[in-house]
Amino acid sequence: MRDTSYQHPNDPVPQLTPTEHARVLTRVLASPVIKGPIIRRPKAVDMAERMDLDSAGVDELKKLRAKYGPGPVQLQLFPGRRIALLLDPEDVHRVLNNTPEPFSPASMEKRGALNHFQPSGVLVSNPEQRKIRRPFNEEALEAGKTVHSHAETMTRAIREEVDALRGHLDFTQALEWKAFSQMWWRLVRRITLGDSARDDEQVTTYLNELRARGNVSYLVPKNRKQRKRFLTTLQHYLERAEPGSLAAMAAHTASTDKTVPEQQIPQWMFAFDAASWGAFRALSLLSVDPETSAAARAETQESFPDMPQLRAVMLESLRLWPTTPLILREAEEPTTWRNGTLQEGTSIVIFAPFFHRDDETLPEAHRFSPQLWLENRDDSDWPLVPFSGGPGFCPGRNVVLLTASAVLGELLQHHDFEPASSTKNVSEPLDLENLPGTLSPFSSRFAVTRR
Ligand code: HEM
Incomplete structure (x- = not known):
């Protein structure tokens, strides 16, 4: 390990060599971009799985830490754009806890992507706007409550949609991504916009077309007409405020002309x-773990809809394969680190898979360990950040865990799921003691039998 202690605090944070620079671009940062940062490209995700791109990224950062020590390292993406990579949990906590100032979530990269459909969304808001929009999101999503007060309506929608899927399961004796995703979007529209949106595929199409533009960020112009059509549709659902929906929560949450409620909802939909x-x-994890599945089945009988076991399985899935692999912040002023300073405007990158799969510090790194999320633990001990952390953490976390655990519980009630052949190259079935770094949901398939 290089001794960086001699550095004067005013020296810049170590800069990567040209070779390291190229390796970080190709082995760490390229994968999330190729897979699609805002809407996934299923073929690219399948390819990433075959090449296990996420493990390559983790290995690369381990090498950099071995050489430079735990302080951040930096590279220049293009003239005027500096990126710093964090390598130490303590620095992750510092950055997330000091959001939005001086570490703003509204980084240039995020603005480029999200402005295509939610230019007034909280995630791309400046600190002043954030003061209004963040509490609005927290209140509507009831961020601090394990079970949202609309849980009854939400879980009714889930029961009905999983019921509708059962015919397909019994008839084909299989479950594949397409059927699961179709069921999922129906219930997302019901939960966010209201029951009447169940079959409003148009609103999802608007959103997904705009997300596809978000994938290429500044490289394509905004489709303002499409954005207007999309936001007008959301406005319509806000006005309907169907009881039990998140749109009703938004409609009944205090707002000012700076809140722009209809632009907070796209994040809720797309993040679902x-x-x-x-x-x-x-479900892939459960399909190879009969013991955890049995415990989860018992739990659905006993403690629905607050099911810690199934919530822990979902959290473990998100630890093993984080869906927000890059958590980005922009330093709004020069900042001092143990190994030097970073200029104002530096983009700070937290590559979540590195912290979630670091087998040098986390014994469970590659093992299915739902108990990690069941033990009482102090969040500041370790940086497992599937939902980010600090004042910018995901306010939808509890709604997500409620929804996902209820769907999984409903599926397990009447059916057994076993992994079925797919296009995968990773060893199948999953080895719970040594899980792959990348797993595509799009090519997963299950053989299904009625219990
Ligand atoms: C598996 C599902 C989800 C995951 C893993 C997730 C994760 C995250 C992460 C990591 C962030 C922070 C991003 C950053 O700091 O750059 C975030 C922000 C956010 N999420 Fe989620 N999210 C999920 C689903 C949802 C859902 C379903 C909702 C709403 C119903 C939601 C609402 C939000 C909002 C409003 C923000 C912006 C918070 C802010 O900027 O203050 N998320 N989410």
């Missing part, structure tokens, strides 16, 4: 997509 990948991967 990530929950579908996480839930399908959780």
